[in-house]
Amino acid sequence: MEYINSRIDSINFENHQVFIKRDDLLSKEFSGNKARKFYYFLNNDFKDIKKIISFGSPQANSLYSLSVLSKIKNVKLDFYVSHIASFLKENPQGNYKEALKNGANIIEIQKDDLTSQEYVEKKIIKDEKDFVYIEEGGRVKEAEYGIKILAHEINTWIKENRKENLKVYLPSGTGTTALFLQKHLEVEVLTSPCVGDENYLKKQFLQLNSDETKHPTIIKTKKKYHFGKLYKEFYEIHLELLSQTNIEFDLLYDSLGWLTLIASKYFQENEILYIHQGGILGNESMINRYKNKYL
Structure with missing residues (x-):
């Protein structure tokens, strides 16, 4: 693209x-500031990469943009969130709805007094292989x-x-x-x-x-x-x-x-x-x- x-x-x-x-x-x-932030990943080869891992809000702009990126690159997206409101689960809308359409795997986590970032970095990515890790909001x-x-x-x-x-x-x-x-x-x-x-x-x-x-x-x-x-x-x-x-x-x-x-x-x-x-x-x-x- x-x-x-x-x-x-x-x-x-x-x-x-x-x-x-x-x-x-x-x-x-693929628009807005996330298009600019993620353009490096869009414009470069994803050879040997099988998954994108990130975290944030279930209505984050980055969630939708990463779901588009993962779809374009034909890789999985695991996006970790601390909580998904029951209303949103029952009535998907906005970024959450569109990300699900794009095949995003939105994972609600039990943080055990850890921040979402600490949870992902200490309990998730250490066991993963062949992935790209993108911090919340594209702070990379x-x-x-x-x-x-x-x-x-x-x-x-x-x-x-x-x-x-x-x-x-x-x-x-x-x-x-x-x-x-x-x-x-x-x-x-x-x-x-x-x-x-x-x-x-x-x-x-x-x-x-x-x-x-x-x-x-x-x-x-x-x-x-x-x-x-x-x-x-x-x-x-x-x-x-x-x-x-x-x-x-x-x-x-x-x-x-x-x-x-x-x-x-x-x-x-x-x-x-x-x-x-x-x-x-x-x-x-x-x-x-x-x-x-x-x-």
């Missing part, structure tokens, strides 16, 4: 022009391969359009995409934490690059949010973005990302290139939850 340079749209939101890098449109099957050094291509596309666009005052923004989970983008971009990368706080995000950066001078700039969120929990303001800005831009964004990352960005000085003082990292497949279940709670 090949994908081409994703286009950049110009939108107007909250009376500000913002450029949107449409990585959500890279490919029907191989992710740099595809993210470097993304950075090259953005650098070229900046030069062609003379956007010297531009800042690149994207919300972060593990921060892998933001970190490798900053390494290869000629402009400042801004990001904000969506899974933990800024200290969590800094620790994620340090696992892949100990040089803090080359880390992205972290914009703190206005208040502490718990990942996956419903917040009315997330749903409201999601609807407002859809109304003003006619672009659907992800409810988990992008809603918090936009709220944080528009409250920052950067939104007022700089041109912004926002990277749309996909993930909207998970919106189906999130929207149902929001409607049940608030409508």
Whole structure:
């Protein structure tokens, strides 16, 4: 599978022009930041590899993307999760549903006071052979391969359009995409934490690059949010973005990302290139939850 340079749209939101890098449109099957993170594996031979092993949430974007990758490469996917809600088991939807369609083996584990990562690394992969192990969210050094291509596309666009005052923004989970983008971009990368706080995000950066001078700039969120929990303001800005831009964004990352960005000085003082990292497949279940709670 090949994908081409994703286009950049110009939108107007909250009376500000913002450029949107449409990585959500890279490919029907393999899009968003996971397409960039996993492009190394997609583009390289899987000789002697029989299985992909990873872990995370049963509604993770990485679960669906890895299920596509395993299907393309004709290998098995074992994806370990700490818990699958009974409702989701009985009513599969979103990333979970599509991953099952692609043949993913989603394994609910008993962690024995271990984190999911500790469980997989201590009890699973030590006994496996002929596999590729990919950490949660694609936090692997191989992710740099595809993210470097993304950075090259953005650098070229900046030069062609003379956007010297531009800042690149994207919300972060593990921060892998933001970190490798900053390494290869000629402009400042801004990001904000969506899974933990800024200290969590800094620790994620340090696992892949100990040089803090080359880390992205972290914009703190206005208040502490718990990942996956419903917040009315997330749903409201999601609807407002859809109304003003006619672009659907992800409810988990992008809603918090936009709220944080528009409250920052950067939104007022700089041109912004926002990277749309996909993930909207998970919106189906999130929207149902929001409607049940608030409508």
